[in-house]
Structure formats: structure tokens, C-alpha cells
Amino acid sequence: QMCIRDSYLSTREEAERHLFGLAKLRAVVLKPGFIYSGRDRGWSVPLRYGIDIWNKTYGTAMQFVPKKTVLHDVLDNFNVDTSVALEDIATTSIVAAFDSTFDGQRLYNDDMARVRERFEKNGFKI
16 A cells, blocks of 8 residues: 555656656756755754654664564654754755756755865855
């Protein structure tokens, strides 16, 4: 039985494949976890810490749950990615729009943090 999350993920992956398959379109897919911002989404900052703690706790606990079991399948529904700063996403969006080396890539939280770090190291700031 397919749950809403599975349907959402498969539809999103289908859309990504479609974008990457368009010959005359440069496409980059940003795949952020929970987005927080102290400036624009103040309420999100406290949630960020809970989400990051849950991510670490969940990851550690799942190491002890056998794969391909009902328990693993049930617990897999509670997996969350870490949080990511809104500024990381905004910076990556702008940089990736003008830098063809990102074409065809899927960028996750750590990738976006590195893009922003490199961007700011070069003296730029959004």
C-alpha cells in the first residue's frame, strides 16, 4: 500500500527526471530539509534544534533496527533531514542559476551550505 509520502516522493522524482531530460533547459534541483531563518522565520529557529536532535537520534537508533522488517518500514516514516538556513538556499539558487557546473545536479543541505560558504569566502553576501 502506497502512502501519501511515497506518492509525493515518486511524483517529485518523476518531475526531476523530466526537467533533467529537457535538452534546452539547465536544471538544478534543490532538496532542502527543514528551512529556518532567524530574520524571516523567527518561529523556525527553536524548531530547528528539535529537528536536528531528532535527526541524530533517529539515525543512531536506526542502525540497530534490521532492514527489510516491518519495524524498519514503520520507523522509516519518521525520518527527517537536518535543518538548513534560508540564506543557504537563496545563495545556492542565485549561484546555480548562473553557474553551469551545477546543471543536472541535486543539491542537499550540506551542498547548499558549501555553496554559500564558498560564495561568502569570495567576498559576496546576500
